[in-house]
Amino acid sequence: MKGKILDYSIQTSTGIIRAENQQRYSFSGSAWKEQQAPMRGMHVDFEIDAQDQVIDIFIDASDLEPAIQPSPTAVISDTVSKETHADNLSTSSDPLSSASLSHTHSQYSSSTDDQHQNLLANESKYSMMDWVMKCLRNYINFTGRARRKEYWFFQLWYAILSFVMLVLGDAFHWGDNLFLIATLLVALPAIAVSAHRLHDINRSGWLVLLNLVTIVGVLIVTFFFMIKEGDQTTNSYGPASK
Incomplete structure (x- = not known):
């Protein structure tokens, strides 16, 4: 199929394509098959799988003809x-x-x-809930960077949510069930934003696994890496986060 990129976000590695039939499709950076970064206005060729998901996106040859x-x-x-x-x-x-x-x-x-x-x-105008919604939308995206405000606002919301679930569970005699459900649902976004925060200081996202090892790992990740100011310029994991 042929179409045109209407929007693409480097930060979230997601975008929207409008096909020739005027149907709009969302896509992730993993479907992009060119070395050159996608950008708004590009004409592209792409495929749709059985689940109507965009796969294998290439720049339309006609889009490059004027350049050469x-x-x-x-x-x-x-x-x-x-x-x-x-x-x-x-x-x-x-x-x-x-x-x-x-x-x-x-x-x-x-x-x-x-x-x-x-x-x-x-993003400079984002409220706490704006940052939280961004983290929830990017729950399976482990590329890119996250500034300290994004990470800590999400962790604050996570703590408030956990406390509320504990209180409700106790009030309605549900035990820790609500708390455990909330923890499981938010675990993946929490890991993703932690990886993004590590990328912001040019560290591998795999360091998140230190939290599973010892209390020393938790201290290193939380109280050293996560409070450190991010790189002000482009690093190995993408452009600056602020």
Whole structure:
């Protein structure tokens, strides 16, 4: 199928495609098969699996044609080269093609940076529940970074939720059932946001597993890594989180 990317978030690695039949499909970064990052306005070819999930997204070849077409100067240069000496063709065309592709890559990079800056500007206005909802939406996304505010607001909400479930369980004589259910439901988002927080300081998300080892691991992860200021520039796990 062919379509156009209407929106893509680097932070959450999710986006929306509008197909030629005007149907909209959401997709995750794992379905993207190109080295170049997806961006709004791109024309793409994609497949739909049996569950109507987008898979195998590629840039539509027609979307790249303008970037690799030689300029009028290149056409004239190539014509003269053919008339004078056939061996000069590659010499005259290749530098122009490389320059054109480099210019296109620069445009895409600039657009991606602008999109990320707009995302950060929106997140600067987030309330506690906005951060919580972001974490819940990204419960199976273990890529990207999370600033301290995102992590600690989620942990605060998690603590409040656990306390409320304990109180309700005691009030209605349900024991710890509500608390255990809430803990299981929120466990995956909690692990995901912890991995994002570790990525923000350029640490592997696998360090979350230290929490399962000893109390020392809990102290290291919680009271050292999680309170540390994130990298202010792009690191191995993505662009800056604020």
